[in-house]
Amino acid sequence: MSGVLGLVVKGIFFFYPVSLFFFTLYSYLSIRYTQNFSKEHLCKGDEVQYKLLIENSGALSSVIITAHFKKVHPYLKQELEDFKITLSPGRSIKKQYKVSCPYRGIYVLGLSTIVIQDHWGIFCFKISIWQRTFYVYPRLLTFTHYTLRYLGFSEGQLSNAIGIQNNFSLFAYMEEYKWGDPLNRFDWKRWLYRNQAVIKMYEQELTEGVCLIFDTFAYRNDIKNLEEWADQDCLIEVLFALLDYFVNNHIPLVLLIPMPEIREVIFSSQDDIQDFINHSLEICFSPEKSMHIVSKYFRMSSYSKRFLIGLSNDIYSLVDTSREYNNGNSHWIYAISRLPSEEIISFIQERNQGADHFSVINNSKEQLEELI
Template identity: 30%
Template sequence: MQRYRLVSVRMGPIALYCFVLLILYLSAAYLGPLFVFLFSVFLAAPILSLLLTLITLALLKYHQSFSSDHPRKGEEVVYTLAVSKEALLPSGAIRLRLIGTQQGMNLGLDDIDLYPSANRRFAFNHTIKCPFRGVYVVGLASIEVRGYFGWLSFNLPAWARTFYVYPRIVELHQTPLAEEGLTVSLPGATHGTEEDITLLESLKPYAPGDQVRHISWKKFASFGFPATRTYESSAQPGVTIVLDTRGDPEKDERTLEVEDCSVEIVVALVKYFSEAGVRTTVLGDGIEPFIFAGRNDEQFRRFHRSTVSIFFESELSPLRVLEEQLHTMSAGAGSVLFVTHRTDPEIFERCERSAARTGASAVVNLSGMGARERDVALRTVRLVRERGGSVRAVMSAETIGEDLSR
């Protein structure tokens, strides 16, 4: 929010006032009583202006109200600003500086200039649309009260309301992704691919490359050679969702729509897998990693609220993000699910290579593409699927549930 000085002095009007005062002084000295009177009035006028301005500052009242404190995505908030001056004395001009931003974008609230009449209430209404997730700041930045001569003004600090608009939560009742490219255990499945150290299977002679921590030292003493323990695969290998946060430097409604759609896809998938008891990890450049061991409603609420702080400003591909963060994940990545708004050849190649084993799937967000670009992307997705890759296309934010369920 821009800061304003409490007192502002304009040197141009002061210089003009001094020049006129000098002319009146010389005229009074040579032309007689009339100009003496005018000189005296002009000399006292700034003092009277300052006095009236201070009275206006003391008696000026304002009130702000909002039709909703917690707007949802797509809703509107009616902002009402009322201003009154509880005095009979006249006052100078008043400027109401309004602030209206969403993630740094201007919402189009213009400043208001008025001359408040005595004991009269002025009311202004603005409708604030909340079509996108994010942090909205709406209200008064400051109130500027000017003197009659315009060479002195006072800025009163004011306040603005901050709204957090969260993405929608789309319910998924099923998704073929869990059956195609993701080796995760949903209710009724018994397979898995990650070692579970609680499920001892057998012993085998130690070979170079085996983990030392799996050596059975008691059997070493009995056999005379090192033996390592092997384990069964866990039925909960988990899934790692990697969000593509590469952005467009020129932010407009189209790019915001695309970003929101990708975030809502991730939220829907996290809710679906975590409620099914699948270990779910969320990664992305500039995103705090979230790890769900299973269903945890409170953790999901924290994750959902945190999505207002996801900014699409990265220059790293999701594959690079995954590689950089894998070394910090003690349990491994499990199956990987990329959520991207680009037809990235590297992601598609990874999905094709992983078709026959635990590996990668992708959800491609096509919501911001034009008709021709969307047709090309759909042909690419179909080609990857024909080659065995697990890829799903989402056409728009309104069809997330339908597109991920078929």
């Protein structure tokens, strides 16, 4: 009797682990999953609808299935929680998530691994899943002539920046008047005496154009401070809007930007802007004071006669640098994502004596959208 009992015990100790192994392996081979994302190309502020389906295609109930998710972004709190399930034959589970992308950067969405493990934790199989990476770019805003006037650019500054100007001393020909044509070139005498609505056309000549200098200063090396992260996004959005405006108006344009060495980027078409946007995640902000360095580079470059626009979210560097340019041929933009403090407003008023024009842009989400 004891011999038979011993054989039974040995059989259990041998066959149970073997059957458990094959049962776990069968579950591993039977599990199917699909992931769907509502968007492929994202801009700051977009939301992604993420749908996950895990199903058991086998004829047996599964062992324990654990779904592990990747962290969406190292500096954001939002996470997708891991979960455990068991599935009956032919059954599935569906999950739906809404993931927001409030800042530019690189986001990772979806599963990292699915772990199939028996109830005793003896055997384990892992399905490794290729990470789904989303590159979230700044929003693309559109500035008009009226936007720049609202931001504080004078008509004189804007005329200095125009790349193709009419030479009013060189008359070219007459052209039929169309709605929206400037009335200052309307030929009133011809209209009064001959009843012809025409405008005068003049020879055009190319001017120097615009040089943008961009400050990459940040108080910290990382972007764990979300307020500062939002400031940087606001600054970059203003930069892209200005690039778009000047290129659309055929104004010669060059950008001087530390990446980290000072880089000269020439823009003449929308393709140039799109190429720069595709590399915009390479723009790194650091505690190094770059505005003074870029400004010095500008003065030594062949672009020094161009209309100068400086962009920064460090008001102290911006004001100090602007005081070196009192020729009426520059404009300075201080862009942050929140209302400037009373201390900063007082600083601008005290230090901005005799400096060129300033614009203060705040709250990029609301103010900038109101401008366009």
